[in-house]
Amino acid sequence: MLKQILRTLFLLLIGLLISACATNLAGRRQLMLVSENQAIEASKQAYVNTLKPFAEKGRIDSDPKLAALVQRITDRLIEQAEILRPETRNWDWSVKVIDDPDTVNAWCMAGGKMAIYTGLIHKLKATDDEIAQVMGHEIAHALLNHTAERMSVAMATQLGIGIYASRKNADPGKTALAAVAAQLAITLPNSRTSEAEADRIGIELAAKAGYDPRAAVSLWQKMAKVSGGAPPEFLSTHPSPKNREQALKKLVKKMMPYYLAAKQRQQGK
């Protein structure tokens, strides 16, 4: 009897998983048990919670010049993101510079909530073009719906475990969802497939915004060479897809025309 119930539940779960798929910007089918809107909602809370400890110490946008620079760069990227995915015009985009010289990291949560740490900018001596590549890559993760996808996978795993153990805790509350959203956006590694997608869309956003695609290659090279202490957080959350450097170099060739056209447009202004 119990075996039969488990079997039925298992089949139901499989049915749910199959019906809960959606296609992302890269044309890949994704598991979507958590909708993008749910991920965006959870990320709002996650954003506030994540920034709070830094805000309390006055470590958000504490260098106004740097904050303005990052804002200018991301504004241009957002303009391109909204062309690529028009519904993101409704997103409440936001970017903050976190004053944390030891942390080499940056992220963009679902719904366009972004941050970059001063450690990334200073330790890498990142140029504007390289900052644009980092943030383009992060925005791409959000455009590609990677947070909702990873929340869905986490939930499916939980559901599976829950059914197996006949527990009833498959319905996480709002606070739990916010915690999961933060964890997935900030601390847990993306899959290599997601990385390859974000590299491709990110470099395109940056090129169309007038940022040199060659900076994507130099950015990852610099990232790998960061010296002193543990490897950068950014590398642990953004694992290298197969042949990242070669793949990026191929993309650079494709993206140069977009970059040159954007440059010309900007100079004509």
Ligand SMILES: [Zn+2]
């Ligand atoms: Zn990534």
